[in-house]
Amino acid sequence: MTRSKIPDVRLHDIDDLRLHSRMYDAVIDDVDGRRIRIGNDWLVDWASCNYLGLDLDEEVIAAVEPALRRWGTHPGWSRMLGNPRLYPDIEERMTELLGSGNTLLLPTISQIHLSVIPALAGQGTLIIESRAHKTIYDGCVFARGLGATLKRFRSKRFDELEALLRDVTARPVMVCIDGVNSMTGDIPDLPEYVRLCREYGALLYVDDAHGFGVIGERSPEEPSPYGRRGNSIVRHTAESYQDIVLVGGFSKAYSSLLAFLALPTSVKDHLKVAAAPYLYSGPSPVASLATVLAGLDVNDKRGDDLRTHLWALTRRLLSHVRALGIHTLNTDGTPIVELPISPDHDLIAVSEKLWSAGHYVTLAPYPGVPRDEVGFRVQLTSAHTLEQVDALNAVLTDLAAEGALRRSIPAQRAASRLRRR
Numbered sequence: 001m002t003r004s005k006i007p008d009v010r011l012h013d014i015d016d017l018r019l020h021s022r023m024y025d026a027v028i029d030d031v032d033g034r035r036i037r038i039g040n041d042w043l044v045d046w047a048s049c050n051y052l053g054l055d056l057d058e059e060v061i062a063a064v065e066p067a068l069r070r071w072g073t074h075p076g077w078s079r080m081l082g083n084p085r086l087y088p089d090i091e092e093r094m095t096e097l098l099g100s101g102n103t104l105l106l107p108t109i110s111q112i113h114l115s116v117i118p119a120l121a122g123q124g125t126l127i128i129e130s131r132a133h134k135t136i137y138d139g140c141v142f143a144r145g146l147g148a149t150l151k152r153f154r155s156k157r158f159d160e161l162e163a164l165l166r167d168v169t170a171r172p173v174m175v176c177i178d179g180v181n182s183m184t185g186d187i188p189d190l191p192e193y194v195r196l197c198r199e200y201g202a203l204l205y206v207d208d209a210h211g212f213g214v215i216g217e218r219s220p221e222e223p224s225p226y227g228r229r230g231n232s233i234v235r236h237t238a239e240s241y242q243d244i245v246l247v248g249g250f251s252k253a254y255s256s257l258l259a260f261l262a263l264p265t266s267v268k269d270h271l272k273v274a275a276a277p278y279l280y281s282g283p284s285p286v287a288s289l290a291t292v293l294a295g296l297d298v299n300d301k302r303g304d305d306l307r308t309h310l311w312a313l314t315r316r317l318l319s320h321v322r323a324l325g326i327h328t329l330n331t332d333g334t335p336i337v338e339l340p341i342s343p344d345h346d347l348i349a350v351s352e353k354l355w356s357a358g359h360y361v362t363l364a365p366y367p368g369v370p371r372d373e374v375g376f377r378v379q380l381t382s383a384h385t386l387e388q389v390d391a392l393n394a395v396l397t398d399l400a401a402e403g404a405l406r407r408s409i410p411a412q413r414a415a416s417r418l419r420r421r
């Protein structure tokens with residue numbers, strides 16, 4: 001098929017990266033701890049979302065073979081037809097960990113959004129936050145095609161959300177947001193969202209793909225500000241699950257292909273007949289179900305230690321970034337650190353400097369992020385070391401000295417005050 005037969009979807013900047021950047025569409029030849037080999041180059045990997053480092057954990061790896069011996073490599077049934085016992089075992093453990101009414105497992109979060117958002121919205125109204133993940137937006141667009149009304153409000157603009165909630169005509173109403181935001185690392189003000197949703201009789205649908213496993217319930221004994229147990233944003237903000245559907249996944253912190261919904265039993269029963277992936281999709285591989293169970297064991301035994309190390313690494317990076325006076329979208333100390341580049345610098349040139357110094361990051365081009373946030377994202381995991389963070393900090397110092405990184409707002413103001421004098 002020729003290129004002219006594919007619709008032009010304004011993805012030029014991304015296509016440019018695909019064609020010209022080594023940090024796009026790369027083939028990884030080897031993995032050694034949190035280093036990867038691409039061709040002849042060994043690079044520190046800051047692009048994976050394996051926040052707890054469970055992809056490399058011996059206890060988790062050892063759990064795979066016995067499960068394969070017992071269950072074979074892959075359950076051949078959709079969930080409606082047959083569930084290896086691993087499924088109810090994980091759902092029970094998750095319900096206890098999250099403190100939710102019940103839990104439903106499906107293979108991926110994308111599948112959940114595409115099937116559950118339309119099933120819950122019906123002919124009602126969906127109100128989506130402007131920075132919510134693309135896969136939530138896709139689920140909402142699909143629901144709109146089936147008769148729902150779709151509205152959008154700008155991030156953090158509770159006044160806009162309230163105005164939309166007040167004017168709603170089609171019910172039911174569901175507000176869709178990210179938990180820990182995948183690009184900024186921000187933890188949203190969940191209590192304010194819940195308050196508004198309850199006041200106006202709406203359901204709150206939260207995708208905490210990046211918070212699950214990292215942030216959890218607060219406690220006076222907590223070893224880091226991430227809280228304890230990594231049981232996600234509802235527990236982190238001490239909310240109840242009333243009027244909230246929480247979605248999360250194991251493909252980030254737990255390094256496994258599986259996703260979940262925390263929901264009341266009545267909604268779970270409804271989705272067992274209304275959500276297509278439960279009825280018709282192939283299931284998660286046995287290896288993933290086994291690594292989730294082993295990961296939950298590790299979380300019980302060592303999870304808070306892993307998170308404490310993750311926090312120490314993140315704090316070291318963020319302190320350096322702040323000392324350099326460069327801008328990051330990260331305000332809450334989560335292990336997702338986006339660093340926008342200066343408007344007069346080229347993303348591919350900056351990424352080549354990072355590569356030459358031995359670092360592999362996630363590039364953030366337009367339209368994935370707004371123009372003034374184009375840059376790169378660093379994800380820390382508990383499998384990184386302090387030495388690796390120090391090496392990255394040294395490259396950031398050089399990039400900042402060259403003026404390649406956008407300065408923080410206070411640093412910009414100070415510079416313009418100096419210019420005026």
Ligand SMILES: Cc1ncc(COP(=O)(O)O)c(C=O)c1O
Nearest residue numbers: 108109110133135182207209249
């Ligand atoms: C916030 C968020 N939601 C959903 C997804 C997609 O998850 P899955 O791979 O389970 O479909 C991602 C993946 O990066 C994400 O960051």
